[in-house]
Amino acid sequence: MLEIHDLSVAFSMYGNGREKKWAEVISAMDITVCRGEVVAIIGSSGAGKSLLAHAVLGILPPNARMGGTITIDGEVLTEARKRALRGNTIALVPQSVGYLDPLVRVKGQVVQAARLSGMTRPASHGRQAEVFARYGLDxxxxxxxxxxxxxxxAKRVLTATATAGEASLLIADEPTSGLDPEALSHALGHLRELADSGKGVLLITHDITAALSISDRVSICYAGVTLETVSAHAFGRPGALLHPYTRGLWHALPQNGFHPFRGLHLPSRRGAGCPFVRECPQATDPCVTTLPPLTKSGNGDVRCHHA
Amino acid sequence: MLDAWDLHYRYPRSEAEIISGVSLHVRRGETVGLFGPSGCGKSTFAQLLAGHLAPDSGKVTLGGSALPCMGRLPVQLLFQHPEFTVNPRWRAGKIMNEGGAPLPDMVDALGILPSWYRRFPHELSGGEIQRLAIARALYADTRFLIADEMSAMLDAITQASLWHAVKSHQARYDMGLVVISHDMDLLEPLCDRIIDFQWGTPVEREIPIPVSQGGWPDSWDD
Known part of the structure; x- marks a missing residue:
């Protein structure tokens, strides 16, 4: 239902004096989410994961410039369309409590979310009680x-607010950070249930283990570029992973040997080539000069000259 | 040897003791994991062990005598949220040199770049600040390190790199390490023994785990 193709996001900045520059934060992201499916976006901090969510919802700051196409149910999302759809067709579970209104009681915020999605006043109160019960809130x-x-x-209230309406696409931005294991498995279970009831769920996280436990597909991002999209069970063995970064990620998990990377550079893209070129053990000349296209492979898509 | 003897602690205005009668003995060169759900007192215990909090009764000793409270402390503590442990008005270079010049090997191993030194904490990511905090904690005379959810907010690759740097420092300087985490997958490869720190139970329960063969892994290559 959601298709993001070749998304780019850049911010305008002022360098010396009045010289205007564009800093590209997302260069090439491609994600598809179908109904009844949980798709996880995994990446280190600064990979552009949250910005992707903000781009879909049309809540990027005013100095941002967006390229590429986002379609929902086959219809291209323009800024006006995003304004019309967010809150009723697309809902966001934001990252932190900071997104709740500090001056309104929690219940009122959930009722308001239901009202804004087009429900009548009595129906929204009923819905609020319903979602509170579902998420174990007294x-x-x-x-x-x-x-x-x-x-x-607060995490549960945020999820309740996002599911109070009739949204068919849910974007959850780091819904699991700061939860203990029991709360974590509950939160993940709820997301899976939402997908099983026919909604599309886009899960943004840096926690691979959490993402793999409920996702159908996993998309790996690095410095604003989608490097690989694979089915979640491909993560069970490194042989099924095609991109060197994804394999490195697998080997870095504590349960898979805990191998560190050789370089400790932070993800940032310089020049026109692959963003991973400085760390990559297989890098060759074409990797420095051109960004490989995202191509189909056995389990999904991969963006690498050597895959 | 870092020893905690029958520690009790109750927060002011709280009814129950959060730490009631906990003892722990950590040798130099050893890695001990503390595992438990959030709110069970792991972090409070870490602060008692490092001398940041004074216990209501019981005592913490280092090599048989009380913890020093002046100068560079031999027991260092690292937190989950390093951004709250640095002065927001200091630049990274000053933060890192707070306890004296850091070990050059450590700065290398952590991948700290000179280009960060002029930046303020809000211009660095959480992972970058955590690297500065590690460099600031690990000197040749640091005898014990207590890492309280040190890598909980980091991605897998950063996590593996930082632990690799800490473990090689431990091997070189025979440092004792206490790792606090709710992630058993992380504790198992790191620790020599793991203590289950459950709700209200003052007694330690040790989980026997197989000691991994072949030592600490090197960096991975295809």
Whole structure:
């Protein structure tokens, strides 16, 4: 239902004096999410994961410039269309409590989310009670303000707010960070249930283990570029992974040997080539000069000259 | 030897003791994991062990005598949120040199770049600040390191690299290491023994784990 093709996002900045520059943060991201499916986007911090979510919702800051196409159910998303769809067809589970209104009781915010998606007032109150019950929030929690609830509760309130409407696409931005294992498995279970009920779920996270436990497909990003998209069970063995970065990621997991990378450079893209070229053990001349296209492979798509 | 003897601690205005009668003995060169759910007192215990909090009763000793409280401390503590442990008005270079010039090998191993030194903490990522915090904690005279969820917010590759740097420092200087985490997958390859730090249970429970053969892994190559 959601198709993102060749997305790029750049920010305008002022260098020396009045010289205007564009800093490209996302260069080439491609993601598809179907109904009934959980797709995880994995990447280190600064890979552009959250910006991708903001680009889909049309909430990028004013100095941002976007390229590429985003379609939903075959229809191209323009900025006007995004404004019309966000909140009712597309919902975001934001990263932190900071996204809740500090001056409104939690219950009111959930009711308002349901109202904005087109429900009547009595129906939205009913829905609020329903989602609170689903996420294990006591009725008493509804009367509290955001600063009076714990971090784990706030995560559940944010999910409740996003699912109060009838959204068919849910984008969850780091819904699991800061949760203990029990709360974590609950939160992930809820996302899986939402997908099983026919919604599309885009899960943005840096926690590979959490992502693999519920996802159908996993998309690996590095410095604003989608390097590989594979089915989640391909992550069970390194042989099924085609990109050197993805294989390195697999080997770096504590349960798979805990091997560090040779370089410790931070992801940033310079020049026109592959963003991973400075760390890559297989890098050759074409990798420095041209960004490889995303090509079909056995399990999914990969962007590498050597795959 | 870093020893905690029957520690008790209760937060002011709180009814129950969060730490009630916990003892722990860590040898130099050894790695001990503390595992448990959030809110069970792992972080409070870490602060008691490093001398950041004073226990209500019981004591912490280093080599048989009380922890020093002046100068560069031989027991260092690292946190999950390093951005709260640095002065926001200091540049990275000053932060890193707070306890004296860091070991050049450590700066190399952590991948700290000279281009960061002029930046303020808000211009660095969480992973970058954590590297500075590690460089600031690990000197030749650091005898014990307590890492409280040190890598919980980092991606897998950064996590593996930072632990690799810490473990090689440990081997070189015979440093004791206490790793606190809720992630058993992380603790198992790192630790010699793991202690299950459960709700309200003052007794330690040790989980026997196989000691990995062949030592600490080198960097991975295709």
């Amino acid at each position: 009725a008493g929690v509804g009367g509290r303000y955001p600063h009076q609830i714990s971090g784990g509760m």
